[in-house]
Amino acid sequence: MSSPDTAPPARRQTRQRTAVLELLDELDGFRSAQDLHALLRERGDSVGLATVYRALQALVDDGLVDVLRSGEGEAAYRRCSPVHHHHLVCRACGRTVEVADPPVERWAARIAAEHGFADVQHELEVFGTCGSCAAGRG
Amino acid sequence: MSSPDTAPPARRQTRQRTAVLELLDELDGFRSAQDLHALLRERGDSVGLATVYRALQALVDDGLVDVLRSGEGEAAYRRCSPVHHHHLVCRACGRTVEVADPPVERWAARIAAEHGFADVQHELEVFGTCGSCAAGRG
DNA sequence: CATGTGCATGGGAATCATTCTCACACAGCT
Protein backbone atom coordinates (compact mmCIF):
# COMPACT_ATOMS: atom_id res chain seq x y z
CA MET A 1 0.00 0.00 0.00
CA SER A 2 2.09 2.81 1.30
CA SER A 3 4.42 2.60 -1.64
CA PRO A 4 7.73 4.40 -1.26
CA ASP A 5 7.36 5.77 -4.75
CA THR A 6 6.73 9.19 -3.26
CA ALA A 7 10.32 10.29 -3.16
CA PRO A 8 11.69 10.79 0.33
CA PRO A 9 11.26 14.39 1.44
CA ALA A 10 15.04 14.74 1.51
CA ARG A 11 15.00 17.38 4.20
CA ARG A 12 17.80 19.83 3.88
CA GLN A 13 19.78 20.15 7.08
CA THR A 14 19.88 23.75 8.16
CA ARG A 15 21.00 25.56 11.29
CA GLN A 16 17.38 26.46 12.07
CA ARG A 17 15.98 22.96 11.86
CA THR A 18 18.81 21.59 13.90
CA ALA A 19 18.21 24.24 16.55
CA VAL A 20 14.51 23.42 16.80
CA LEU A 21 15.10 19.70 17.16
CA GLU A 22 17.87 20.18 19.69
CA LEU A 23 15.70 22.46 21.75
CA LEU A 24 12.90 19.91 21.75
CA ASP A 25 15.36 17.25 22.83
CA GLU A 26 16.27 19.26 25.89
CA LEU A 27 12.74 20.04 26.91
CA ASP A 28 10.22 17.79 28.60
CA GLY A 29 6.55 18.41 28.15
CA PHE A 30 4.57 20.00 25.36
CA ARG A 31 5.45 23.54 24.25
CA SER A 32 3.71 25.83 21.85
CA ALA A 33 5.38 26.99 18.66
CA GLN A 34 5.43 30.52 20.02
CA ASP A 35 7.12 29.33 23.21
CA LEU A 36 9.75 27.46 21.29
CA HIS A 37 10.36 30.49 19.10
CA ALA A 38 10.83 32.70 22.16
CA LEU A 39 13.17 30.17 23.77
CA LEU A 40 15.30 30.02 20.64
CA ARG A 41 15.59 33.80 20.64
CA GLU A 42 16.69 33.87 24.27
CA ARG A 43 19.30 31.28 23.46
CA GLY A 44 20.68 33.39 20.68
CA ASP A 45 19.66 30.87 17.99
CA SER A 46 17.53 33.46 16.27
CA VAL A 47 15.02 31.78 13.98
CA GLY A 48 12.04 33.24 12.20
CA LEU A 49 8.64 32.35 13.59
CA ALA A 50 7.43 31.03 10.26
CA THR A 51 10.49 28.83 10.08
CA VAL A 52 9.77 27.39 13.51
CA TYR A 53 6.28 26.46 12.32
CA ARG A 54 7.66 24.90 9.16
CA ALA A 55 10.32 22.96 11.02
CA LEU A 56 7.78 21.65 13.51
CA GLN A 57 5.43 20.59 10.78
CA ALA A 58 8.23 18.75 9.01
CA LEU A 59 9.19 17.00 12.24
CA VAL A 60 5.59 15.99 12.82
CA ASP A 61 5.37 14.64 9.29
CA ASP A 62 8.51 12.62 9.91
CA GLY A 63 7.03 11.24 13.11
CA LEU A 64 9.73 12.69 15.33
CA VAL A 65 7.41 15.07 17.15
CA ASP A 66 3.89 14.79 18.53
CA VAL A 67 1.27 17.52 18.47
CA LEU A 68 -1.38 18.21 21.04
CA ARG A 69 -4.08 20.84 20.65
CA SER A 70 -4.52 22.61 23.95
CA GLY A 71 -7.94 23.76 25.00
CA GLU A 72 -7.45 27.15 23.42
CA GLY A 73 -6.58 25.84 20.00
CA GLU A 74 -2.91 26.53 20.50
CA ALA A 75 -0.89 23.59 19.23
CA ALA A 76 1.78 22.15 21.52
CA TYR A 77 4.74 20.09 20.34
CA ARG A 78 7.01 17.56 22.00
CA ARG A 79 9.83 15.27 20.96
CA CYS A 80 8.44 11.75 21.10
CA SER A 81 9.30 8.17 20.41
CA PRO A 82 8.24 6.96 16.98
CA VAL A 83 6.13 4.08 18.28
CA HIS A 84 2.42 4.50 18.88
CA HIS A 85 1.70 5.77 22.36
CA HIS A 86 -0.42 8.16 24.37
CA HIS A 87 0.33 10.83 26.93
CA LEU A 88 -0.18 11.35 30.61
CA VAL A 89 0.18 15.11 31.03
CA CYS A 90 0.37 17.17 34.21
CA ARG A 91 -1.99 20.05 33.72
CA ALA A 92 0.01 22.16 36.16
CA CYS A 93 3.65 21.81 35.16
CA GLY A 94 3.23 20.13 31.79
CA ARG A 95 5.42 17.16 32.66
CA THR A 96 4.57 14.33 30.31
CA VAL A 97 4.85 10.58 30.44
CA GLU A 98 4.47 8.40 27.38
CA VAL A 99 2.27 5.40 27.96
CA ALA A 100 1.26 2.43 25.84
CA ASP A 101 -2.26 1.00 25.99
CA PRO A 102 -2.83 -2.33 24.31
CA PRO A 103 -6.34 -2.66 25.77
CA VAL A 104 -7.53 0.64 24.40
CA GLU A 105 -6.17 -0.22 20.98
CA ARG A 106 -8.25 -3.36 20.88
CA TRP A 107 -11.28 -1.70 22.40
CA ALA A 108 -11.25 1.06 19.77
CA ALA A 109 -10.92 -1.44 16.95
CA ARG A 110 -13.78 -3.55 18.26
CA ILE A 111 -16.15 -0.65 18.90
CA ALA A 112 -15.45 0.74 15.47
CA ALA A 113 -16.06 -2.60 13.81
CA GLU A 114 -19.34 -3.02 15.67
CA HIS A 115 -20.55 0.21 14.15
CA GLY A 116 -19.28 -0.54 10.69
CA PHE A 117 -16.42 1.93 10.79
CA ALA A 118 -13.20 1.15 8.95
CA ASP A 119 -9.76 2.69 8.70
CA VAL A 120 -9.84 3.37 12.43
CA GLN A 121 -7.61 5.73 14.29
CA HIS A 122 -7.85 7.10 17.81
CA GLU A 123 -6.64 9.89 20.02
CA LEU A 124 -6.29 9.49 23.73
CA GLU A 125 -4.74 11.83 26.25
CA VAL A 126 -4.86 11.61 30.01
CA PHE A 127 -4.57 14.75 32.11
CA GLY A 128 -3.93 14.99 35.81
CA THR A 129 -1.84 16.63 38.48
CA CYS A 130 1.53 15.04 39.04
CA GLY A 131 2.87 14.20 42.48
CA SER A 132 5.15 17.22 42.77
CA CYS A 133 2.43 19.64 41.81
CA ALA A 134 -0.18 18.01 44.02
CA ALA A 135 2.15 18.04 47.01
CA GLY A 136 3.24 21.60 47.29
CA ARG A 137 3.34 24.73 45.25
CA GLY A 138 6.70 23.75 43.92
CA MET B 1 -12.16 25.14 47.06
CA SER B 2 -14.78 24.73 44.40
CA SER B 3 -17.69 25.19 46.75
CA PRO B 4 -21.18 25.00 45.29
CA ASP B 5 -21.96 28.34 46.91
CA THR B 6 -21.52 29.95 43.53
CA ALA B 7 -25.18 30.34 42.66
CA PRO B 8 -26.37 28.60 39.49
CA PRO B 9 -25.74 30.82 36.46
CA ALA B 10 -29.49 31.27 36.03
CA ARG B 11 -29.34 31.43 32.27
CA ARG B 12 -31.82 33.80 30.76
CA GLN B 13 -33.95 32.16 28.09
CA THR B 14 -33.70 34.13 24.89
CA ARG B 15 -34.80 33.53 21.33
CA GLN B 16 -31.17 33.20 20.25
CA ARG B 17 -30.17 30.59 22.80
CA THR B 18 -33.28 28.60 22.09
CA ALA B 19 -32.56 28.72 18.39
CA VAL B 20 -29.02 27.46 18.86
CA LEU B 21 -30.07 24.58 21.05
CA GLU B 22 -32.92 23.59 18.76
CA LEU B 23 -30.64 23.62 15.77
CA LEU B 24 -28.17 21.38 17.56
CA ASP B 25 -30.99 19.03 18.46
CA GLU B 26 -31.85 18.58 14.82
CA LEU B 27 -28.32 18.00 13.64
CA ASP B 28 -26.20 14.92 13.98
CA GLY B 29 -22.48 15.17 14.00
CA PHE B 30 -20.14 17.94 15.09
CA ARG B 31 -20.52 21.38 13.52
CA SER B 32 -18.37 24.44 13.83
CA ALA B 33 -19.70 27.63 15.38
CA GLN B 34 -19.40 29.33 12.02
CA ASP B 35 -21.43 26.56 10.37
CA LEU B 36 -24.14 26.82 12.97
CA HIS B 37 -24.23 30.57 12.56
CA ALA B 38 -24.64 30.23 8.79
CA LEU B 39 -27.37 27.61 9.22
CA LEU B 40 -29.28 29.87 11.58
CA ARG B 41 -29.11 32.68 9.06
CA GLU B 42 -30.44 30.48 6.27
CA ARG B 43 -33.28 29.45 8.51
CA GLY B 44 -34.19 33.02 9.15
CA ASP B 45 -33.28 32.84 12.85
CA SER B 46 -30.77 35.60 12.47
CA VAL B 47 -28.35 35.56 15.36
CA GLY B 48 -25.10 37.41 15.82
CA LEU B 49 -21.94 35.39 15.49
CA ALA B 50 -20.69 36.51 18.88
CA THR B 51 -23.96 35.38 20.38
CA VAL B 52 -23.64 31.95 18.82
CA TYR B 53 -20.23 31.60 20.41
CA ARG B 54 -21.57 32.72 23.77
CA ALA B 55 -24.56 30.40 23.60
CA LEU B 56 -22.38 27.46 22.69
CA GLN B 57 -19.98 28.18 25.50
CA ALA B 58 -22.86 28.37 27.96
CA LEU B 59 -24.25 25.07 26.70
CA VAL B 60 -20.85 23.46 27.05
CA ASP B 61 -20.56 24.79 30.60
CA ASP B 62 -23.93 23.32 31.37
CA GLY B 63 -22.85 19.98 29.97
CA LEU B 64 -25.50 19.94 27.25
CA VAL B 65 -23.03 20.16 24.40
CA ASP B 66 -19.67 18.56 23.67
CA VAL B 67 -16.74 20.26 22.00
CA LEU B 68 -14.19 18.71 19.73
CA ARG B 69 -11.19 20.55 18.33
CA SER B 70 -10.70 19.59 14.73
CA GLY B 71 -7.23 19.28 13.32
CA GLU B 72 -7.24 22.88 12.18
CA GLY B 73 -8.03 24.36 15.54
CA GLU B 74 -11.63 24.99 14.60
CA ALA B 75 -13.92 23.95 17.44
CA ALA B 76 -16.87 21.71 16.61
CA TYR B 77 -19.98 21.37 18.76
CA ARG B 78 -22.63 18.70 19.12
CA ARG B 79 -25.66 18.09 21.33
CA CYS B 80 -24.72 15.22 23.62
CA SER B 81 -26.01 13.16 26.48
CA PRO B 82 -24.92 14.42 29.88
CA VAL B 83 -23.28 11.17 30.93
CA HIS B 84 -19.59 10.59 30.37
CA HIS B 85 -18.93 9.10 26.96
CA HIS B 86 -16.63 9.25 23.97
CA HIS B 87 -17.16 9.59 20.24
CA LEU B 88 -16.79 7.47 17.17
CA VAL B 89 -16.67 9.98 14.35
CA CYS B 90 -16.75 9.40 10.61
CA ARG B 91 -14.02 11.54 9.17
CA ALA B 92 -15.83 11.72 5.84
CA CYS B 93 -19.45 12.60 6.64
CA GLY B 94 -19.07 13.57 10.29
CA ARG B 95 -21.66 11.07 11.51
CA THR B 96 -21.08 10.47 15.19
CA VAL B 97 -21.84 7.66 17.59
CA GLU B 98 -21.59 8.05 21.33
CA VAL B 99 -19.84 5.17 23.01
CA ALA B 100 -19.12 4.26 26.61
CA ASP B 101 -15.84 2.63 27.60
CA PRO B 102 -15.61 1.24 31.09
CA PRO B 103 -12.27 -0.45 30.41
CA VAL B 104 -10.61 2.73 29.29
CA GLU B 105 -11.88 4.56 32.33
CA ARG B 106 -10.23 2.04 34.60
CA TRP B 107 -7.10 1.87 32.54
CA ALA B 108 -6.64 5.65 32.67
CA ALA B 109 -7.14 5.75 36.41
CA ARG B 110 -4.66 2.95 36.99
CA ILE B 111 -1.97 4.34 34.70
CA ALA B 112 -2.31 7.75 36.29
CA ALA B 113 -2.05 6.31 39.79
CA GLU B 114 1.05 4.33 38.85
CA HIS B 115 2.77 7.55 37.89
CA GLY B 116 1.57 9.50 40.90
CA PHE B 117 -0.94 11.61 39.04
CA ALA B 118 -4.14 12.69 40.75
CA ASP B 119 -7.34 14.43 39.73
CA VAL B 120 -7.36 12.43 36.53
CA GLN B 121 -9.35 13.22 33.44
CA HIS B 122 -9.09 11.85 29.93
CA GLU B 123 -10.03 12.60 26.37
CA LEU B 124 -10.61 9.87 23.83
CA GLU B 125 -11.97 10.11 20.33
CA VAL B 126 -12.08 7.43 17.68
CA PHE B 127 -12.06 8.37 14.03
CA GLY B 128 -12.84 6.17 11.07
CA THR B 129 -14.83 5.85 7.89
CA CYS B 130 -18.41 4.76 8.37
CA GLY B 131 -20.03 2.03 6.29
CA SER B 132 -21.88 4.35 3.94
CA CYS B 133 -18.81 6.41 3.18
CA ALA B 134 -16.56 3.39 2.78
CA ALA B 135 -19.02 1.68 0.40
CA GLY B 136 -19.41 4.24 -2.34
CA ARG B 137 -17.30 7.19 -3.10
CA GLY B 138 -20.21 9.40 -2.27
C1' DC C 1 -50.20 45.14 33.71
C1' DA C 2 -46.58 48.79 34.15
C1' DT C 3 -41.87 49.31 35.55
C1' DG C 4 -37.03 48.70 36.79
C1' DT C 5 -32.60 46.25 36.71
C1' DG C 6 -29.17 43.86 34.66
C1' DC C 7 -27.81 40.17 31.77
C1' DA C 8 -27.98 39.33 26.70
C1' DT C 9 -27.34 40.93 22.10
C1' DG C 10 -24.91 42.39 17.89
C1' DG C 11 -21.66 44.15 14.82
C1' DG C 12 -17.50 45.69 14.11
C1' DA C 13 -12.95 46.19 15.99
C1' DA C 14 -9.34 43.72 18.37
C1' DT C 15 -6.63 39.63 19.38
C1' DC C 16 -3.92 35.73 18.38
C1' DA C 17 -2.15 31.70 16.28
C1' DT C 18 -0.90 30.13 11.98
C1' DT C 19 -0.02 30.51 6.96
C1' DC C 20 1.25 32.92 2.83
C1' DT C 21 4.27 35.84 -0.14
C1' DC C 22 8.41 36.58 -2.28
C1' DA C 23 13.05 38.14 -2.73
C1' DC C 24 17.27 36.39 -1.11
C1' DA C 25 20.51 32.92 1.09
C1' DC C 26 22.66 28.63 1.37
C1' DA C 27 22.87 23.19 1.34
C1' DG C 28 24.11 19.71 -1.57
C1' DC C 29 25.69 18.23 -6.02
C1' DT C 30 28.90 18.47 -10.09
Next chain:
DNA sequence: AGCTGTGTGAGAATGATTCCCATGCACATG
Protein backbone atom coordinates in the same frame (compact mmCIF):
# COMPACT_ATOMS: atom_id res chain seq x y z
C1' DA D 1 33.76 27.35 -7.70
C1' DG D 2 29.25 27.36 -9.84
C1' DC D 3 24.20 25.82 -10.23
C1' DT D 4 19.78 24.98 -8.67
C1' DG D 5 16.12 24.52 -5.92
C1' DT D 6 14.77 24.34 -1.22
C1' DG D 7 14.83 26.97 3.15
C1' DT D 8 14.58 31.37 5.36
C1' DG D 9 12.64 35.69 7.23
C1' DA D 10 9.80 39.84 7.86
C1' DG D 11 5.61 41.31 7.39
C1' DA D 12 1.08 40.93 5.31
C1' DA D 13 -2.90 38.02 5.08
C1' DT D 14 -6.16 34.80 6.90
C1' DG D 15 -9.47 32.96 10.01
C1' DA D 16 -11.43 31.74 14.25
C1' DT D 17 -12.70 33.59 18.52
C1' DT D 18 -13.22 37.36 21.90
C1' DC D 19 -13.84 42.09 23.35
C1' DC D 20 -16.36 46.54 23.56
C1' DC D 21 -20.33 48.99 24.55
C1' DA D 22 -24.67 51.12 23.48
C1' DT D 23 -29.16 49.22 23.18
C1' DG D 24 -32.75 45.49 23.98
C1' DC D 25 -35.35 42.23 26.28
C1' DA D 26 -36.20 38.56 30.07
C1' DC D 27 -37.74 38.18 34.44
C1' DA D 28 -39.02 39.66 39.06
C1' DT D 29 -41.66 42.99 41.48
C1' DG D 30 -45.44 46.29 42.94
